[in-house]
Amino acid sequence: MVFYLDNEVDAKFDFDIEEVAKLVACKVLETEGCRDDVEISLIITDDEGIRQMNNEFREIDRATDVLSFPNVSYEEPGDFSVMDGEQKVDLLNPDSGNIMFGDIVVNENRVREQAKEYGHSEKREFAFLIAHSMLHLCGYDHMEENEAAIMEKKQREILEALGITRG
Template identity: 40%
Template sequence: MIYVDNRQEKIEVSEILIENLKKVIQFTLMEEEVDVECEVSLLFVDNEEIREINNETRSIDRETDVLSFPMLEYQDKKVFKQLYKNYEFSQSDFDGNELVLGDIVLSLEKALEQSKEFNHSYEREASYLVVHSVLHLLGYDHIEEEDKVIMRSREEEILNKLNITR
């Protein structure tokens, strides 16, 4: 289940955008071999709200494009598809029958700004940020250069398979 909550009024949110981003989330989960019922929350915010959340949660007092809040703990650089095969989840990892992966907080205002900056469509930028965030929910990271290369490669592979190009 993908929950969507629009908490901003600066950028119009169409049903088409919501459905497209839900499809991006579902496809990313499928590509990452997540074959259990999952719960993901997608929150749309503006730059001011994401700045506040970034400051509260990471002590970084500036706006950003997307924040990911994974609910599962990944150790030893294992991502979901490596973890799932040998891991027993506790009942607290579930909401009913759905494994709770976490929350995505997306600044639509920042996505629009970056789409202009990078000279591609708003839909492409929003989709990229959602794929990026879902991968974080599944245990990917980009702090180390080696991990960054792996994550960027997966992002582009998924977007290309969806035919979402620059």
């Protein structure tokens, strides 16, 4: 996995942003059974930066905690066989041969606020947002109650497997 980090706001936490993001992203890919070499872009921004992106790409003019922009169109969540089909040509980075998997945008301010609100560490909140976004990049969604239950279970299992808990 290749990870591109753009820390637009020079956010600093008491953990290594790239290290935690890679750890969580790798665990999601492993758990989901993705065997392809993928590239993921991670942008760390603030309320205004994420509000602008949310407005531009989703036509929702407000800040949020995280945005996910998957490049893969799935028939079923976690069915990576679609990356071997017609999409493969469009997904391949010609320079590396890796699948351009998608982009994640994290709002630094919300990491801090939500960690405080939920009573856990900023590392745990950041890891949760990365796991959540990675599941979106794997084709999962939470628009319906049953979809949300699946995502919540997967997020919890991933973070528990990494020992990143609310405690």
